[in-house]
Amino acid sequence: MKKRRVKLEDIARKLNISIATVSRALDKNPRVKPSTREKVFETANAMGYMPNQIAKSLSSGKTNIIGVIIPRYDEPFFIEVCRGIDHYAREHHYKILISSSRNSFEFERENLISYEKGLVDGIILSPTHETETFIHIQNIINKGIPVVLFDNIKQKVNGATHVIIEDDKASFSAVEFLVKKRKKTIAFIGGIKEKKVFQDRFKGYLKALKKHNIAVDDRLILHCSSLDREYEDAEIQNFFNRIPIQPDAVFACTDNYGLLAMKTLLNLGYKIPEDVSVIGFGDLGLGQIFVPSMTCIAQPSFEMGQKVAELLIDQLHEIDDVVPQKKVIKLDTKLVLRDST
Amino acid sequence: MKKRRVKLEDIARKLNISIATVSRALDKNPRVKPSTREKVFETANAMGYMPNQIAKSLSSGKTNIIGVIIPRYDEPFFIEVCRGIDHYAREHHYKILISSSRNSFEFERENLISYEKGLVDGIILSPTHETETFIHIQNIINKGIPVVLFDNIKQKVNGATHVIIEDDKASFSAVEFLVKKRKKTIAFIGGIKEKKVFQDRFKGYLKALKKHNIAVDDRLILHCSSLDREYEDAEIQNFFNRIPIQPDAVFACTDNYGLLAMKTLLNLGYKIPEDVSVIGFGDLGLGQIFVPSMTCIAQPSFEMGQKVAELLIDQLHEIDDVVPQKKVIKLDTKLVLRDST
DNA sequence: TAATACAATGCAAACGTTTGTATTATTAAA
């Protein structure tokens, strides 16, 4: 069934020249005579030659593959980042190997180890909420494999570049916006408490309330604990069904939470934005479709992907001896106003 | 900067044994004495040995990587399929290399060629709307690389396994459902005409109308031509803004079209489902969040991914001499009723 | 016409594994 691949040797034999010459000819190396090169190209085509990437990689020590680890697929933010990575990477002749850590530290570690086997030239990683220790990442870096981290970074990792947004600032400004609209009972819907981004978004919420002398009311605060799409809905419905006071605004830490909140509130008979304003976080398209459309903090996801890829690829091309400056890159967010506020 | 990797040779030298023995010891090959094996494992650990996947692949001729080509990232259906693939693949020790053809035949071909260089053991592909000729796929198969196709297959490819749903049947039953609800002016929102799945879904629509003696009215039919999320919205808004008759139902060929239709209709003052019913296609979660929630044809995307991966991996494990039976697998859809009808 | 330069090509090692076969060491049987 499986056909034997044509290799350099086959071309060499047919033309009665050496493998080295064939290799160089295909490389357009000026050391081989134009006429020879032509002949090589012709027979290579005729024979259907296709270089063996694996052999090339073994010889060169480069695979031109970037390993990407995200906590989950079913979060549009991560997919959008991947799209950004793919865009930049392809332009620079890299391919991407994506895997999901499924919100599990163990999976994240396993993935990292599998990448350590030399399959990838560098790694882009967004740590899970479970990730408390970073030695598994440090280990990889110590082996000389460049790593770029994005989103949800609990701890600065020495030698890695970080790309983040300022979650606390962003949520602070969103909540302050609500306060300035004279909202007094602002509900907060966050995600799992263990996740740094949610912690920071919560901090921003608290800070805005404090600044404007609004008392924090625990009954208005929900930290969703679901890791799956299916349970988030129930959790948020529960929350609003039982809430003892009527909120006049909701600040949600993701677009999805925001949409689910709007859905639940509408079903409970609230009018948006008359009775209650809602702000989401992310701005990944769905907020624009919902009726009413949702005000969001726009996070530059695609751009984040591009940036992350750019930084990694830059690092891959650095001269080995130059000890590179590792950086923390902060991308800007902005509040996009729509009908829900 | 870059540390030299520890290799078998280093372990061998340290223990004064041969590379072959080290290799076999790590493989737990019974040909090496238990005590030797122990020593090998110990020093391997102590030295931080990590096998070189590339070298392994070159030697074994297997990479344990599956190449996946999808037309676009920003279509939840494809991501859900990828998630299914990832799930099944990981369980069977395969990794996935994803790339997007960006709705372009040329990109699809390029990706395929890049995979042909021996990087992947097999390929999962969903052809673009531009893909008319299938020789690039046939070529790959002829080289002995297994290919499984899913969604949007215009032409049966010899030697490839196909996984599809019966788009015409599914849309027929959805439209018939509307007819039975006494809907007479049923609008159709499809995608680019060149895409087989949209052609089939349109056929189902026509067939249902015909069966129930409802005249086809071109003014009720929209074939969206946008390939980008951003333009779809405008196209659908335009359509409903200018529509000369009031539809009493809308059958949309994707969830996104359905949601955009609902949004536009609501903004135009229609009541859903009182004035107009809406059915979407896909059922990827968003329909449940929208208010009112959207009735959908549920397409088993995750399962499709799993199935596709299963079929490919089965093929990869087939004995080479056995000429395998290539199949066309049809997955079931069902109509999920919600508030929009 | 011999010496010299340089263009074109070839040889062989290297990349890090795996694995068939050969070799050596050890044990059991005669």
Add this chain to the structure above:
DNA sequence: TTTAATAATACAAACGTTTGCATTGTATTA
């Protein structure tokens, strides 16, 4: 003890490239 059997290990080729260095061929100069 020597022989036969078997267990343990070693050798070397193979996977398909790339590349530094050596070699051959050709043209230029004196």
